[in-house]
Amino acid sequence: MISCDRIQAALSARLDGEPAPLEDDVIDAHLEACVQCRAFYEQAAFLNRRMNLSEARPDAIPDLSDVIIAGVEPTWRKQAASRALGVAFSRVGMVLVGVMWVLWATSLLGVSGVGEWEPVFSRLLVEAAAMRCALGFGLLFAAWQTRIVSGLLPLYGALWMFSFGFAVREIVLGELSFDSLIQLVLLAVSVVVLLWCWLSDKGWALIEFGLKSLR
Structure with a gap:
């Protein structure tokens, strides 16, 4: 090396x-x-x-x-x-949040009586579990290969933005569920750790270079 x-x-x-x-x-x-x-x-x-x-x-x-x-x-x-310290801490955060997403997906699939529900509800539950599992594995892979963080950040940011918009409506109507709140918090934390990693690795350098170029 x-x-x-x-x-x-x-x-x-x-x-x-x-x-x-x-x-x-x-x-x-x-x-x-x-x-x-x-x-x-x-x-x-x-x-x-x-x-x-x-x-x-x-x-x-x-x-x-x-x-x-x-x-x-x-x-x-x-x-x-x-x-380097910022990247290290953000990678640890991505692992922790990724594990939470995967555990949540596993708990959804382990709900008793899923096969006895209406097909539509069963399919929605499986799709929700698949989405959470994908979000979790995405963070785990980003913690391993930080070069993909810049590609994942817009995706997680868009998910949080849309979820936050619907959550505001549910809060106004008094219909915000506990699962929706947990999803909103996990998405926000996911965006934070991804943004933290990006800024620590490349973002501050780009910002600093841009400021120096303007001088």
């Missing part, structure tokens, strides 16, 4: 316009999976742009890799540690 130090040295060479000691595919694959190296590359690229290296003469460009690393290392290490 390639260490982060070798990747960061290769990134510095890439930013300086020098031949990188590693293949571009290897560097890009590591950046996709490593929060620390991604933060390092973003900070180094930002400092590089601020120095206007592209406007300097080719024969006058100094080797600024040591200066860049010394300037960004304390900052990116602190940010990387904070992001």
Whole structure:
């Protein structure tokens, strides 16, 4: 496994316009999976742009890799540690909420006398259990492969938004059931942990880059 130090040295060479000691595919694959190296590359690229290296003469460009690393290392290490901690806690949250969804689905399927009910009600119960099971397994898989969080977030967000809209109507009419309340809370917590993971992994970097670009 390639260490982060070798990747960061290769990134510095890439930013300086020098031949990188590693293949571009290897560097890009590591950046996709490593929060620390991604933060390092973003900070180094930002400092590089601020120095206007592209406007300097080719024969006058100094080797600024040591200066860049010394300037960004304390900052990116602190940010990387904070992001890694946020991702870790959000993954734990996704596992816990995912298990709750699956347990709820199992309890629905275990209701006695389901086979004796009307076919319509039995089918609705099975579909409700299938939906909750899918939501649970989606969170469990996202906790394992965090790269899919950005794809799941709009889905869970839309489910919560529609559920909240119907819940407001039921509250006004005094018809909100306990199951509806539990579903609304679980959806809200699901959105929170997914959003937390996304912000910790990529969101803050994108927001920070956008703010710096506006300056």
